Structures are given as structure tokens and as C-alpha cells.
Amino acid sequence: MTDIKHHAYLFDATRCIDCRACMVACSVENNIDMDKTRIWVAGLGVTGEYPILQRGTMVYHCMHCEHPDCMSACPVGAYTKAEDGPVTYNPDLCIGCRYCMNACPFGVPHFDYDKGIVDGAFIDKCTFCPQRIYNGQEPACVQTCPTDALEYGERDELIKRAHERIAAHPDRYIDHVYGEFENGGTSYLILSHVPFKDLGLPELPETPINEVSEKVMEMTIPFALGWGAVLTAVSAGVAAYDKKLALSKVEVKNGKSAEKKAEESK
Amino acid sequence: MTQTISRRDFLKMGAATAGALAVGSMLPPKVAQAARGAGHLNAEGDGFIPSMCEMCVWRCGLVAKVVDGKVVKLDGNPEHPHSRGKLCPRGQSGLMNTYDPDRVLTPLVRVGKRGEGLFRKASWEEALDIVAANMLKIKEQYGPEAMVFSSTHNLSQVQFENLLYAFGSPNYGTQRSLCFNAMITAFQLTYGVEEPARNYEDVEFILMVGRNMMEAISTSETGELAHAIDRGAKLVYLDPRYTKTASKATEWIPIRPGTDSAFLLAMINIITQNELADCDFVKKYTVGCDGIVAEMQKYTPAWAEQITGIPAATIERIAREYAAAKHNALAHPGWRTSNFINSFQTERAIATLNALSGNVLTAGGCLSAEVAAEGAGLGAPKQPPYPRISALRLDGAPWKYPLVPLKLGVFQELRDAILTGEPYQAHGWFISRQNPILSLPDRAKTLEAFGKMDFIATVDIIMNDTAWFSDVVLPEASYLERYDPLLPVGDKAFLRQPVVEPQGEAKSALWIYKQLGERLGLGDFFQYKDEEDYIRQQLKPLRVSLEEVIEKGYAEMPEEEDDGEITFNTPSGKIEIYSETLKNAGFSPWPTWEEPPMPKEDEFYLLTGKVAQHSQFGTQNNQLLHKYSDEPRLWMNAKTASQLGLEMDDWVAVTSAVGQVHTKLLATEAIRPDCVYLTAGYGHLSKGLKTAYGVGASDSALHVTYTDPISGGQALSQTFVTVKKA
Numbered sequence: 003m004t005d006i007k008h009h010a011y012l013f014d015a016t017r018c019i020d021c022r023a024c025m026v027a028c029s030v031e032n033n034i035d036m037d038k039t040r041i042w043v044a045g046l047g048v049t050g051e052y053p054i055l056q057r058g059t060m061v062y063h064c065m066h067c068e069h070p071d072c073m074s075a076c077p078v079g080a081y082t083k084a085e086d087g088p089v090t091y092n093p094d095l096c097i098g099c100r101y102c103m104n105a106c107p108f109g110v111p112h113f114d115y116d117k118g119i120v121d122g123a124f125i126d127k128c129t130f131c132p133q134r135i136y137n138g139q140e141p142a143c144v145q146t147c148p149t150d151a152l153e154y155g156e157r158d159e160l161i162k163r164a165h166e167r168i169a170a171h172p173d174r175y176i177d178h179v180y181g182e183f184e185n186g187g188t189s190y191l192i193l194s195h196v197p198f199k200d201l202g203l204p205e206l207p208e209t210p211i212n213e214v215s216e217k218v219m220e221m222t223i224p225f226a227l228g229w230g231a232v233l234t235a236v237s238a239g240v241a242a243y244d245k246k247l248a249l250s251k252v253e254v255k256n257g258k259s260a261e262k263k264a265e266e267s268k
Numbered sequence: 269m270t271q272t273i274s275r276r277d278f279l280k281m282g283a284a285t286a287g288a289l290a291v292g293s294m295l296p297p298k299v300a301q302a303a304r305g306a307g308h309l310n311a312e313g314d315g316f317i318p319s320m321c322e323m324c325v326w327r328c329g330l331v332a333k334v335v336d337g338k339v340v341k342l343d344g345n346p347e348h349p350h351s352r353g354k355l356c357p358r359g360q361s362g363l364m365n366t367y368d369p370d371r372v373l374t375p376l377v378r379v380g381k382r383g384e385g386l387f388r389k390a391s392w393e394e395a396l397d398i399v400a401a402n403m404l405k406i407k408e409q410y411g412p413e414a415m416v417f418s419s420t421h422n423l424s425q426v427q428f429e430n431l432l433y434a435f436g437s438p439n440y441g442t443q444r445s446l447c448f449n450a451m452i453t454a455f456q457l458t459y460g461v462e463e464p465a466r467n468y469e470d471v472e473f474i475l476m477v478g479r480n481m482m483e484a485i486s487t488s489e490t491g492e493l494a495h496a497i498d499r500g501a502k503l504v505y506l507d508p509r510y511t512k513t514a515s516k517a518t519e520w521i522p523i524r525p526g527t528d529s530a531f532l533l534a535m536i537n538i539i540t541q542n543e544l545a546d547c548d549f550v551k552k553y554t555v556g557c558d559g560i561v562a563e564m565q566k567y568t569p570a571w572a573e574q575i576t577g578i579p580a581a582t583i584e585r586i587a588r589e590y591a592a593a594k595h596n597a598l599a600h601p602g603w604r605t606s607n608f609i610n611s612f613q614t615e616r617a618i619a620t621l622n623a624l625s626g627n628v629l630t631a632g633g634c635l636s637a638e639v640a641a642e643g644a645g646l647g648a649p650k651q652p653p654y655p656r657i658s659a660l661r662l663d664g665a666p667w668k669y670p671l672v673p674l675k676l677g678v679f680q681e682l683r684d685a686i687l688t689g690e691p692y693q694a695h696g697w698f699i700s701r702q703n704p705i706l707s708l709p710d711r712a713k714t715l716e717a718f719g720k721m722d723f724i725a726t727v728d729i730i731m732n733d734t735a736w737f738s739d740v741v742l743p744e745a746s747y748l749e750r751y752d753p754l755l756p757v758g759d760k761a762f763l764r765q766p767v768v769e770p771q772g773e774a775k776s777a778l779w780i781y782k783q784l785g786e787r788l789g790l791g792d793f794f795q796y797k798d799e800e801d802y803i804r805q806q807l808k809p810l811r812v813s814l815e816e817v818i819e820k821g822y823a824e825m826p827e828e829e830d831d832g833e834i835t836f837n838t839p840s841g842k843i844e845i846y847s848e849t850l851k852n853a854g855f856s857p858w859p860t861w862e863e864p865p866m867p868k869e870d871e872f873y874l875l876t877g878k879v880a881q882h883s884q885f886g887t888q889n890n891q892l893l894h895k896y897s898d899e900p901r902l903w904m905n906a907k908t909a910s911q912l913g914l915e916m917d918d919w920v921a922v923t924s925a926v927g928q929v930h931t932k933l934l935a936t937e938a939i940r941p942d943c944v945y946l947t948a949g950y951g952h953l954s955k956g957l958k959t960a961y962g963v964g965a966s967d968s969a970l971h972v973t974y975t976d977p978i979s980g981g982q983a984l985s986q987t988f989v990t991v992k993k994a
Contacts, residue, residue, distance in 0.1 A: 017494055019482040019512050021880035022896045026360035029892060030341050036891060048510060052905060052937040053522050057515035145343060146355050148487050149494035171500070 009087035009135055010157035010189040011144065012164055013060065015045075015201060016174055017151035020059045024143035024152060028063070031131060031142035038114070040064075040128045041143060044202035058196035060203075061152070063143070064089060064110045064128035065181060066189035067210070074212040075105030080125075087157065087189045088130035098124040105212070107185060107204050130189075157189060164193050186210035299749075299766045300337065306819035313337050318345055318821025320755065320764040322747035323358035323365065324883040325421045326350055326486045327755055329821065330359065332748060332767035339363045339748055339768050345821065349488060349757055356485040357881050361892035366746040366768070370730050370889055370958055373772025376741040382718065383737050385955055390740075392773060392783070399698070399740050400787035402723040403435070406696040412436030413659035413692065416682065419700040423752035423764060424777035427794070428700055431781045433654040434793040438661045439694065441683075443707055443884075444676040445663075449981035450605040453671060454615030455637075457847050459628070460837025465636040466598060468492040473593035474503045475586075475621070477528050477614060479602045482513040484878040502593075504586055506531065508875060509903070509945055510938035519586075522940050525873045525985050526608040526864030527576040532599075532617035533861055534572035534580075535587035537564045539624050544591035546626025553834065554623050556846030556858070563858045575861075595627040598634035604878075607985040608864045612978045616859035623843045637836060637843075645825045646754060646761060647808040649795040660691050669980045670853045678980035680973050683708050686717040694720075700727040700777065701744065705734045705953065706885040709971030709982055710926045727780055730889055731956025743774045750776035751799035754806050760822040761810070763803070778802055855978055867942065867988035872904075874924065874987045875945040876967045885949045888960035900964030901934035903945035904991065909935040912991065919994040922946075924970040924987050930994045931965035944991060946970075 025041045034040060045059040066089045073081035073089065080095040081102065091111075102111045102125060111125045131141040135154075139145065144154040153160065164179040180198050181188035185206045194201055300313055309315035314335045321328040321342070329348020333341040342362050344351035351359070375395030380386025390398075406414050417432035418441030419425055432440055444452070452462045466489065468474075474496065481493050497503055497516055505517035506528055514520040523531060539545050540561045550557050569580035569587075576583075590597045599621040605611050627634045660667055662685035663678040672678055683704070686694045697718075708714045718724060718737050726738040735741045744750075749770040754761040770776075775783075782794040796802035804814050812823040835841045839849060851857035867873055881897035882888060902922060904914065914920060916935045921928055922944070929951060939945055950964025967984075974983040 017498060019485075019490070019494070019516065019880070021357050021482070021485060021512075023355065023357040023360050023880075025896050026357045026892050027355075029895070030360060030363065033340070036895060039895075048515070048936060048938045050937060052510075052907070052939075052941070053520070055510050055515070055520075055937055057510075057512070142341075142343075145353060146360055148354050148356055148485060148490050149482075150491070151494075 006135075006156050007086060008157040008189070009130060010066070010155065010160050010191060011141070012153045012155075012160040012191045012193070013062070014151050014153075014167070015058060015060050015192065015194040015196070017149045018059060018061060019149055019151070020061075021148060022061075023146045023148060024061055027142040027146040028128075031134070032129065034126070035116075038112070038126060040126060045196075046200050049200075056196065058194070058200050060192065060194070060201040061143075062108070062190065062192075062202075064130075064190070065108050065185075066128075066130060067185055068187040068189070069185065069210040069213050071105040071107060071185070071210070071212045072102035072111055074216055075101040077101065088132065089189075090129060090132075091125055091127060093124065096124045100124075107206055107211070157191075160191055164191055167193060183208040186213055297337070297769050299769050302765070302818055303334070303767070306815065308819070309334060317765065317767040318347075318763075319748070319767055320348075320423075320752075320762055321351070321355065321359045321362060322422065322764070323356075323362050323887065324486075326488075327423075327757075327762075328355055328359055328487050329762060330355060330362070334767055337768060339366065344487065347821065348762060351487050352491070354487050354491065356487050356490075357896060358485075358883055358887060358890075358893060359487070361890050361896075362748065364890045364892045365729070365887070366748045366771070368730055368889060368891070370956055371746075371771060371774070372729065372731055372735065372741055372743040372956075373774060374743060375773070376743075378739045382724075382739070383715075383953075385731075385736055387741065392775070395740055395742060396780075396783050396787055399725045399742070400784060402725070402739075403696060403698065403788060406722060407435070410693070410695050411659065412655075413438055413657070413662075414695040415439070416441060416662070416686070416694045416697045417699075418442065418679070418682075418697070418702050418704060420702040422701055422777070423755055424781070426753055427778055427781045430651070430793055431785055431790070432698075433657075434651075434785065434790040435788060436655040436657055438657045438659055439663070439682060440661075440674075440677055441663070441679045441702075441704065442675070442677055443679060443702065443704075445672075445679045445681075445975075445980045446606055446707055446709070446982050446984070447604045448602075448606070449672065449676050449678075449979040450607075450611035450615045450976065451601050451603065452676060453673065453979035453981075454612055454619055455601060456673060457671070457849055458616060458619035458623070458838070458844050459637040461637045464601060464622075464628070466492075466600065467634050467636060468496045468501075468598075470596050471496050471501050471598050471634045472596040473590055473598070474501060475506075475590060475597070475599045475618075476503065476513065476517075477506045477532070477600070477602055477618060478605075478607065479600045480507065480511045480513045480877060482516055483511055483880045484603065485880050502589065504589075508873070508940040508943045509877065511877070512880070521578055521582070524575070524577050524940070525875065525943060526610065526866075527572075529610055529614040529617050529859070530567070530572045530575040530861055531578060531583060532614065532621060533564065533567035533859060534569045534583045535590060536560075536617060536620055536624065536859070537567040538569065538584050538587035539591045539621075540564045542588075544588065545624040546594060549626035549628075550624060553628070553836075554843040554845050555840050555848075556844065559858075560845060567861065590621070590625065593625070595625055596634060597625040597627060598622070599625075604984075606981040606983065608983045609974055609976045609986065610862040610864050611981055611983065612976050613860055613862055615979075619843075620845050620859050623845055628843065645809060646756065646806045649802065649805050651793045651795060662686065662691070662694060663980075665980060669975075669977065671849070671855075671978055672980035676980065678975060679704070680709055680982045681975055681980070683714055683717050684973065686720055687713060696723040697721050698725050699734055699738070701729075701886075703732045703734045703885040705737060706949070706951070706966060706968055709968055709973045709984065709987075711966060711969040712927060713973070714968075727777065729774065731954050732886065733952055733954040733957075736954035736956055742780055743772065744780065745770040745774040745776050749774060751778065751803060752776070753778070754803060754817075754823070756825060759825050759827050761806075761817075761825050762822045763817050765818055765821075850978070853978075865986060870990055871988040872944040872991065873940075873942060873985060874922075874967065874970055874989045875939075875943050876948045876971075876984050877945065879947050882947070882949050888949055888952060888963065889957040891959050894959050894963075899932070900947050900950045901932045902965070902991070903934050903936055903939045905939050905941040905943075906935040906937050908941045909933060914991070914993060921992050921994040922965070922970060922989050923992075924989045925972050927969040929965035929969050933991075944989065
């Protein structure tokens with residue numbers, strides 16, 4: 003387990019029985035306060051009209067994006083994307099600006115109003131259980147899942163497994179592995195029998211928004227320099243023109259006055 | 269949410285209280301010693317200790333992570349066949365059971381009126397003396413039978429039973445008649461086993477009758493079912509409610525409550541009339557092979573359609589699919605089958621369907637009816653024979669209920685006999701880890717019965733409702749703080765061992781029963797020095813040391829020899845579809861149809877059930893489970909609700925023939941229009957349960973007492989209610 007190069011989760015909504023063992027396990031493992039949680043149940047629950055009904059629920063926590071929006075939004079570098087998957091948060095650096103909360107398309111980072119000032123930890127989110135995964139254990143939520151709706155392993159292998167499962171039971175799944183490409187890919191992959199938007203998941207482009215914004219942001223200096231140069235050139239041009247104009251005006255003025263003088267002298 | 273104190277605060281509080289009260293803290297910490305000796309804990313007292321869960325009766329193996337003498341995490345033990353490395357939400361929250369701020373940490377003696385909740389602290393010496401003196405007084409004045417004993421399904425129950433039989437009382441109240449009497453009695457009569465094991469390995473077709481496996485979780489079996497479904501096995505699920513199991517089923521059949529047996533009898537009709545059964549198996553191994561075709565002729569799918577509301581064609585198709593799966597079909601025996609007076613017949617029909625598919629004891633068969641001689645290889649302390657008991661049992665078994673196994677009993681009848689004083693008056697009640705005030709139907713009656721008692725003593729870890737109404741409360745160590753007798757599962761005997769020191773003055777049940785036994789003059793029945801000595805005596809025939817078991821978490825048991833013979837533990841040695849025993853007792857020898865009562869026009873069937881986060885009546889105060897369970901509300905079909913002018917979250921008054929509760933409404937499509945549903949276990953009366961008090965409503969307060977004359981099961985869904993805006 004320790005030789006995993008890219009840690010990831012696979013969640014299969016067809017297997018989830020909404021028992022919430024993962025939520026309790028996470029709360030205990032990470033000593034989460036009684037009024038907080040790092041895992042949520044999302045989805046529409048029961049839909050349809052009696053007796054034609056369907057149920058769609060999903061548990062989710064931090065998606066551990068490949069291009070984390072929280073990280074690109076954070077002005078102080080409190081977020082890090084580890085090479086082997088986890089997106090981690092450093093409370094010591096956090097200034098509590100909450101940009102990450104606005105940036106995350108999954109609404110994962112939660113602001114801790116109680117602890118913020120005292121302990122300095124403003125944001126609470128899934129850590130990927132480093133104390134477990136680097137000691138040969140599965141993350142707490144995965145290990146306890148009674149129906150193996152949550153699985154853990156190498157991202158590539160999980161993606162392969164997910165596609166195999168769809169191929170084996172095409173009638174059972176939506177033919178898509180959410181998170182394989184969404185937002186540039188996530189380390190929390192999802193299989194579902196109901197449309198992903200019914201599980202509360204946003205429809206996201208394959209190119210992560212932050213990749214676009216980062217590219218734009220990367221342009222800032224060249225752009226600033228370029229635009230500066232343009233402006234400098236323009237202003238220099240204008241200045242030169244103004245000077246020229248001023249000179250000619252002087253000449254005109256002088257001319258005029260000469261004419262005037264000439265008239266006056268008449 | 270009633271509390272927002274952090275768990276860390278509780279740990280601090282727990283430690284503070286423990287420090288203030290612990291006499292035991294003067295002694296060297298025994299748990300740490302044993303665990304360190306076994307190599308579980310390092311010099312700092314940190315490490316992992318294997319033990320067993322007790323958040324329900326499935327008894328998963330666990331591994332407790334201990335830091336600084338506190339348990340900080342529980343994981344499923346991969347070596348235990350019931351957990352296989354996993355725990356359900358209840359198991360995961362088990363440490364909050366131990367660190368519940370409402371733990372009773374010292375013996376308590378009542379000083380106010382019963383139910384007022386006023387107690388004073390007492391020493392063990394004093395509390396045990398009071399309990400023993402009262403029990404002896406009752407024994408002297410009225411005879412030992414005037415003491416009622418009740419306890420529920422736990423590993424120390426063998427010593428609880430020892431106490432009651434040594435005392436000489438026949439009056440034993442288990443919760444089983446409120447749970448699985450119908451299932452066990454039916455399978456006992458048909459197969460000679462209490463509960464046959466299920467095998468999902470090759471299952472292709474599963475029929476579940478109200479067995480909500482995805483919410484009433486049995487960790488390993490729930491996982492096996494999920495994997496079977498994943499593999500492509502078909503699950504047909506009968507339930508008036510669209511439960512989480514229904515949502516995973518291939519086919520959900522919202523059958524009319526109480527009519528399951530009509531559905532099943534029609535399935536048997538199709539299978540027998542069309543010779544779809546495994547005839548070789550049936551001829552060889554069953555009684556009733558000859559008569560069944562004629563007997564089942566009347567139960568046509570068209571007949572069943574009238575009763576169940578399920579189209580005849582659907583019933584016939586399901587019967588044919590079931591039969592086509594042959595011995596890879598499984599009709600699940602169910603668990604809490606106490607629904608209607610006719611639930612015993614439902615179970616008999618299920619037992620018959622399994623016999624017809626030939627899935628019993630055949631290669632790859634899905635039902636195992638072998639008699640497991642549990643604990644046969646283990647030793648036990650020596651003891652004299654029990655005194656002869658001549659008094660009748662108050663619960664009517666067997667003089668009124670001839671077929672009810674004595675170890676199951678008829679709890680609700682026991683309560684009623686306390687009220688009537690017939691055939692004699694009970695005067696005292698000793699209760700261990702049970703909450704009859706909330707679990708018995710018709711709560712008002714139960715409270716009245718408590719009022720008739722001269723003396724009530726309760727053993728529990730928290731101030732449960734029953735403890736709240738008791739005279740003496742004896743604080744038990746939680747399952748993470750104590751030893752219990754070994755539990756044999758397959759070829760291993762598993763150990764529950766303390767992973768942390770008991771808090772306050774809490775003691776194990778083994779210790780409490782022995783102390784009480786000695787004070788009652790029954791010391792000879794408790795010939796063990798302490799818990800460790802008891803387990804050493806159990807291990808003696810295995811020639812395994814306690815130290816080894818502490819280290820591994822289990823002892824290997826010698827494998828039982830399989831003689832290859834297929835015999836059933838019934839009078840005929842065969843599967844008794846036709847039962848002479850039933851006939852002799854004056855009941856139908858065949859699985860048969862009994863018409864259940866139906867609600868009047870403005871009434872609803874009141875259904876009850878479980879959620880994945882709670883076990884019966886004892887876990888609602890667990891703060892982690894409270895945190896992660898939904899708010900308990902009365903389920904009502906959304907269209908019915910709107911016809912009644914009721915909206916989501918309206919407060920409603922729910923009224924039955926015996927009680928009324930007020931609760932919030934959950935308008936949902938997920939239930940039949942003629943039913944409403946309440947999750948059992950809410951509506952606690954004890955103000956000593958600060959998390960659970962005031963949450964939800966009690967279904968028991970509404971339940972009318974109806975007893976099935978064959979199995980003694982309470983018919984929990986046979987109560988009808990009206991619902992009005994409160």
C-alpha cells in the first residue's frame with residue numbers, strides 16, 4: 003500500500019447504502035468536533051412517485067483535485083498538492099481569507115468560526131488520512147465501508163477498475179467516471195447509476211477553471227510589461243506629438259503675433 | 269442537536285470524573301499490564317488491542333487503538349468472520365458508548381419517588397447488600413418465583429441465567445418475543461435449528477421478506493449481500509416501505525402489511541402444482557412431500573392477489589424465477605419477524621420455500637441448517653445442580669404457549685402477568701442491560717407494572733429509562749472496559765477483553781453476578797475468582813493459555829468432525845414441512861393462511877423498524893450516532909399527507925388504542941399510502957440521557973399487545989393509528 007504513486011478513492015454510488023459508517027470513522031479518526039464533519043451525504047435521496055422510486059445518495063469529502071482551485075486561490079500558499087495525490091492544508095499559513103471556499107467548485111473547505119482565532123485553523127477538510135495511508139492502512143472512511151462502496155488505491159488502477167465495472171454492467175451505470183477528467187481530474191472518482199448532477203456534483207469542463215485563470219494570471223507580468231511598453235510608447239508618442247504641436251503653436255503664435263504686430267504697426 | 273460540546277471535552281470530562289471517583293486507580297492498572305504483557309501496548313501505553321464489538325448482537329471483531337490509556341479509534345478486526353476488517357456506524361461510534369458523559373460510574377440508590385430521578389451514590393458493598401437483602405426478603409416472603417429476571421442477548425448472559433436458575437425463579441424475560449420468536453420457533457419446528465446460516469457465495473436469487481439488511485446491518489452479511497447484488501444476483505424485497513434495502517433490490521414489492529404469507533403460499537402453490545421443486549431432495553429429506561400439492565392447491569396467485577394487492581402474474585413469475593435458481597435460491601429467514609399474529613406462518617412458508625429449492629445442505633446451497641454446538645469445546649466452572657423449580661412461568665411458556673422455547677419466552681405476557689397477579693404476584697425485578705420500559709409494547713402498562721414492584725434493580729452503563737425507574741442502579745463496565753465469556757465462531761473462540769481501564773467504579777457483569785450470587789448464598793454457583801479465572805477455566809480443555817488469547821484475540825477450537833450424514837434435529841430427523849408437533853399442539857401442521865386484522869378507514873398500519881445508526885433502545889444517547897442519524901419523524905405517504913392537509917415537518921398527534929405521541933411528520937413517497945412508520949428506540953423518558961431525552965417519539969407507547977399463540981411473538985405491526993395535526 004505504501005508503494006502507491008498516486009493515492010485515490012473510488013466511490014460507487016450503486017453500492018452505497020447511506021449507512022454513514024465512513025462519516026463516523028472519519029470523525030473519530032481525526033478527532034473532529036461534535037458539531038462538524040469532513041464527510042457529507044449528498045444527492046436527491048428518494049425520487050419518483052410511489053411506487054416507482056429511485057434512490058441516489060453519495061458520500062463525499064475533499065476531491066483532492068489534480069489542479070486544486072483552493073490552492074490557486076490561496077494568496078498565502080496554505081494549500082499543497084502532493085505529487086502522490088493528497089491536497090493538504092497548512093493552518094499555520096492560513097490567514098482566514100476564505101478565498102478557497104469560494105474557489106472550490108465542490109464546496110469542500112469549511113470555515114471554522116470557533117477555532118479560527120484561538121487555534122489559527124480556519125479551514126477544515128479531508129486530509130487523506132496521512133497517518134494511516136503512510137502506515138499501510140486504508141483511509142478511515144474506506145476501511146470501514148461495509149459494502150465496499152468506497153475503495154482506495156492507485157489512481158490509474160481505480161480508473162481502470164471503474165471502467166471495467168461499467169463495461170461488465172452497462173445497464174447499471176452511467177457510462178462515465180466522474181473525476182477522471184472533470185476539472186482536470188480529481189483523486190476522488192465516482193461511479194453512479196443516476197446523473198451526476200443528481201448526486202449534487204457540478205458539471206465541470208475538462209480543463210480546470212484555475213488552469214485558465216492561472217494562465218491568465220501568468221500573463222500578468224508580461225502583459226503588464228507589454229501594456230506598459232505600449233503605454234510608454236503611446237505616451238512617448240503623444241509627448242512627442244504634443245511637443246511638436248506646441249512648437250508649431252508657438253510658431254503660429256509667433257506668426258500670429260507677427261501678423262498682429264504688422265497690423266498693429268499699420 | 270442538543271449538545272455541541274466537543275468530543276475532546278468529553279474525554280477530558282470522562283478522565284476527570286474517573287480520576288475523582290476511581291478507587292481502582294490506586295491499584296496497578298490491570299488492563300495496561302495484560303496488554304503490555306501481550307505486546308499490544310508500548311512503554312507509553314499506546315498500541316492496538318483486539319476485542320469484540322457490542323453495539324449490536326452481531327459481535328464483530330474489533331481492533332482498538334489506545335493512546336495514553338484512552339481508546340481513540342476502533343477498526344474492524346480482519347481476522348474476525350463477522351467484521352472482516354469493517355465496522356458499521358454503530359461499531360465505529362463504540363468509543364462514545366464508553367465515553368458517554370451520562371455514564372453511571374458509581375452504584376446509585378434511589379432517594380426520590382420512582383421516576384423522579386433522584387439517587388444518592390453508594391459503595392458497591394452497600395448497593396449489593398441492598399439488592400441481595402431485598403431479593404432474599406422477596407424469596408422468603410413469596411418464594412423465589414416472585415423475583416423476575418430479565419436480560420438481553422449478551423455474552424455474560426450465561427452467568428445471568430446461572431444467577432436466575434440458582435436463585436430458583438422460572439421468570440426470565442428476554443426481548444426475543446419482541447424480536448425473532450416467529451423466525452426461531454418456525455425454523456426450530458421445521459429444521460430443528462434456531463437460525464440457519466446463509467451462504468451468499470453462489471446465490472443467484474434472494475427473497476427477503478422485510479429483512480432490511482442495508483439498515484439493520486450485520487456487517488459481514490450486509491457486505492455479502494451487497495457483493496451478491498453487485499455480481500448480478502437478483503434480490504426481490506417485500507416491504508411496505510422503500511427502505512435503503514428496497515433501493516438496492518432488483519424488485520421492490522410494496523406488499524400490504526400482514527399478507528406476506530399469502531404471497532409466499534402462492535409461490536409454494538406455483539412451485540408444487542407445476543413440479544418445479546427439487547423433487548429428489550424433497551422426497552428424501554422432508555416430511556410433507558406427499559400432501560403438499562393438495563394442501564397448497566387453494567393458495568393460487570389469483571387468491572393471493574386479492575389479499576396482497578400484488579398482481580397474480582407477478583407472484584407467479586417470481587415463483588418461477590425462484591424455482592429456476594434451484595439451490596442457488598435463498599428465501600431469507602429474516603430477523604425481527606414480530607410483525608403480525610400470522611408472522612409464524614410467514615416464517616413457516618419461508619422455511620418451506622427453502623426446502624423446496626433444495627438449497628439446504630446441498631453443494632453450493634444457500635442455507636445451512638446444521639446444528640452448531642456452540643461452546644461445546646469450552647470448559648466451564650464447576651457448579652452444583654440447580655434447585656428444582658415447580659412454579660409456573662408468568663409468561664405462560666409452556667403451560668399457555670406450549671411451543672414457545674423456554675429460552676425465548678413471552679416477555680409481553682410476563683409484563684401482563686405482573687399486572688394481573690395471575691397465576692401469582694411478582695414482587696421484584698432484576699434487570700441487566702435491558703430497557704423494557706421502552707422495548708415492551710404499551711409503555712403505559714409497563715410503567716404500571718414497574719409501579720407494582722416492591723423492588724427493582726438494574727445493571728447498565730448509562731441511566732437508561734429502566735435504570736431511571738429503578739431502586740438501585742449497578743454500573744457496569746462498558747464493552748471496551750471488561751472481559752466477557754468467550755464467543756465461539758466457527759473454528760475459533762473470540763475474546764472480549766478490556767482495552768481501557770473501567771471508568772469510575774464500573775464493574776464487569778461477571779463480577780457483579782458473582783458478588784450478588786455470594787450475597788444470596790449462591791456462591792457455589794459462581795466458582796471463579798475473577799473474570800480472567802473464568803476465561804482460563806473456559807480455555808482449559810483447549811490447552812490454550814489466557815495470555816495467548818489476550819495476544820491473538822481468539823483461541824483455535826478443534827474442528828468438528830463432519831460425518832457426512834444429513835440429519836435434522838426434528839422428531840422425524842427430516843425437514844418438517846408437515847409438522848406433527850404443531851398438529852399435536854392444536855395448530856395447523858401445514859404452513860397456512862391466517863387473516864390478519866386491517867385498519868379502519870381513517871387508520872394507518874403503524875410500522876416500526878431500524879436505521880443503520882442505532883441498535884434497538886440503547887444507543888440513542890451515543891453522541892456520534894446522534895450526530896449522524898436523521899431526525900426521527902413519522903413517515904407518511906406524501907399524497908396521503910397532502911389529502912389530510914399535513915405538510916413536511918408539521919407536528920402531528922399519533923393515536924392508537926393505548927397511547928398517543930406527538931412527533932414531526934416526514935412526508936415521503938417511500939411508504940404505502942395506508943401505512944405510517946416510526947423508527948424504534950426514540951422517545952426516551954429518562955432525563956439522565958441528556959442527548960436522547962426529548963428526541964423523537966416512542967413507538968412502544970403506541971403498540972397494542974398482541975401475542976401469537978404459537979411462537980409467543982408480539983405483533984408489532986398490528987397496531988393501527990390515526991394521525992392529526994397537533
